[in-house]
Amino acid sequence: MTDYGIMFNVLEGGVIEPIDWSKDQLQPDRSIIVLDESTMAVYLWHGQKQGLVARRTALRQAESLKGHGYTIGKSIIGRDVKQLKEIDARKVGRVQEETELNEELQELLDKKHKKLDNYAITFDMEAGAPSAARGAPKPKPKPQEAQSSKPEPKTEPEPKPKPKPRLEPEIKTTTAPKEPTAPKAEAKKTEAQDSTTQAKIAFVMVAILDHYDDIWISKKDNDTYSVEMMDGPICTFSISDGNLKFSSGSFSGISKDIKTAIQKRFVELNKLLK
Known part of the structure; x- marks a missing residue:
């Protein structure tokens, strides 16, 4: 099955916009999301100038993409993605985990790829537009049971029961207790x-x-x-x-x-x- 990918820039307020797949998009004043089916991961990269609120906002969007994928037409890119990998550019070169994740992202962006419509890409050079991306499975039709052609047996009409004398129910009247009201002071x-x-x-x-x-x-x-x-x-x-x-x-x-x-x-x- 062909794997697809797509890159996003997280705008102010949490709006994500698809952008061209390129390392040049990794700018100090940006938070960039990379959704990649080949590694089954969402990469969230924060530039050095991104504040805490902007980072948190971008993280929520990345978690949403990890859970639901991104819809293009009738297709869903990243529907089965399992991992979220967050990278802080300020820690690259100082923290081993951040450095390794950044190198992993750089290698992914350097891979030879083919650009498709709607900013999607694929690493399969012969693949077409993501109409074949992982979509929701079609439900299988349930077979209908064959109807029996046997004749129905004749039944004798049941005799009607004699009417029973009607008894008037005894009605007891009770007074519903008043619900206690909470004191206003409380x-x-x-x-x-x-x-x-x-x-x-x-x-x-x-x-x-x-x-x-x-x-x-x-x-x-x-x-x-x-x-x-x-x-x-x-x-x-x-x-x-x-x-x-x-x-x-x-x-x-x-x-x-x-x-x-x-x-x-x-x-x-x-x-x-x-």
């Missing part, structure tokens, strides 16, 4: 707790933004919050019974002076709630 208390929780999360962000301009915050499945910067994680925290708790390892990747300043700033802002 509802107001819950709203106040929610507002306090949101304020504390915001205070953490403000304290961190005093030192880092480009950060990313995400909420995990276990109701914990993770804050990251360009060079890695900053902290992870959760809120229980109105109390904010930082997980072990938080702020370990930054200097002690900045850590102390962030914590001091958070305490100052937290006093506004009292």
Whole structure:
């Protein structure tokens, strides 16, 4: 079966646009996605000037392509892709894994290929347009059962049963109990707790933004919050019974002076709630 590939540039806002298959597309201010059926992988390459938000946005698009492929007409390129390989150009030459993945991508882009319509390519020099790309399998028709030609036996009509005397049901009336209504004071208390929780999360962000301009915050499945910067994680925290708790390892990747300043700033802002 012929394998196909296609390259994308991730625009601001997460829009992906197909582009010509070329190493020249790997620019410092771009995040590039390469969808390749020959290696069954999606490559996500980030230029040196790409910020954290742009990288995260591109990662979501790459994960979507890995899961669903890319549709051209009635064909799907990369429908069976299994791997996502992310490359940070800033780490190439310094981190072994990033360096090896970058070399792998460079070799892929250097391979002799044939350009097709809609920016698709193939490494099979005699292949045509991706009408033969992996598409959804057609359902097999189910055989119909042959109808029997045997005559149906005659049946005698059943005698009608005599009508039974109708009994009037005894109706008992009951009064439905009233549903208990939650006291308004409790509802107001819950709203106040929610507002306090949101304020504390915001205070953490403000304290961190005093030192880092480009950060990313995400909420995990276990109701914990993770804050990251360009060079890695900053902290992870959760809120229980109105109390904010930082997980072990938080702020370990930054200097002690900045850590102390962030914590001091958070305490100052937290006093506004009292």
